[in-house]
Amino acid sequence: MRKKIVAGNWKMNNGVQETEKLINEVKDSISILDQKNVRVIVAPSFVSLTSALENAKNSKIEVAAQNMHQEKNGAYTGEISAEILRSIGIKTVILGHSERRQYFGENDKLIAKKIDAALANNLEIIFCFGELLDQRKLENHLLEVGSQLKNSLFHLKAEDFKNIILAYEPVWAIGTGETATPEQAQEMHAFVRNVLANKFGEKTANSISILYGGSVKPSNAEEIFSKEDVDGGLIGGASLIAEDFVAIIKAI
Numbered sequence: 001m002r003k004k005i006v007a008g009n010w011k012m013n014n015g016v017q018e019t020e021k022l023i024n025e026v027k028d029s030i031s032i033l034d035q036k037n038v039r040v041i042v043a044p045s046f047v048s049l050t051s052a053l054e055n056a057k058n059s060k061i062e063v064a065a066q067n068m069h070q071e072k073n074g075a076y077t078g079e080i081s082a083e084i085l086r087s088i089g090i091k092t093v094i095l096g097h098s099e100r101r102q103y104f105g106e107n108d109k110l111i112a113k114k115i116d117a118a119l120a121n122n123l124e125i126i127f128c129f130g131e132l133l134d135q136r137k138l139e140n141h142l143l144e145v146g147s148q149l150k151n152s153l154f155h156l157k158a159e160d161f162k163n164i165i166l167a168y169e170p171v172w173a174i175g176t177g178e179t180a181t182p183e184q185a186q187e188m189h190a191f192v193r194n195v196l197a198n199k200f201g202e203k204t205a206n207s208i209s210i211l212y213g214g215s216v217k218p219s220n221a222e223e224i225f226s227k228e229d230v231d232g233g234l235i236g237g238a239s240l241i242a243e244d245f246v247a248i249i250k251a252i
């Protein structure tokens, strides 16, 4: 059975103390939940990762990084490698987020290199992809997402997908308050699963968790999560408020 996953991408928010506080609030609120098939992941900033791991110990919460560099090591001032993440006990990394694509010039080819580096270091990946508003308006969303998947994932082997979680994040829905309708999310998730089935086989496609991200809130989470091919969410803004994030976890 596919795992259900709720992941919080905390982006460039929260210092160490705020991170610890938020983790402990979430931890306490979900400790009574019985969610064997549900994973809860949070991705704080790099500087808070060590204390986040410490505070999440013996709880349901897993800690992920938001990004990493594609090279093994070397003269890349300000960057963090897969090996450095592993050295503090990080096991999961978000790659290909639209904010990385938009503000830091990351493209499919670079993201493919990051994916390879992460897999080579036994890191699990939350791979983000999604179309821009114009592409959606022109009804090119499936074409665009198909091309992102092809360019960043098609060189992999089926077995690599054991370590990959997908996150469909339509760019027009991120931080805008505008959410894809459950039907739009389902259409895309089914399309993605179909693309993967054609390339890597039904078994791989059916075992991969595909999350939806983009203005998920307590008020819309349940309806989005109820769709057959939506296996959870990657949450931005709402994951910074313990009560909201917990409500979204409960919705799954």
Ligand code: 13P
Binding pocket: 009, 097, 169, 173, 174, 175, 176, 177, 213, 214, 215, 216, 234, 235, 236, 237, 238
């Ligand atoms: P929002 O939930 O704030 O729209 O952000 C979504 C996101 O980018 C998660 O990675």
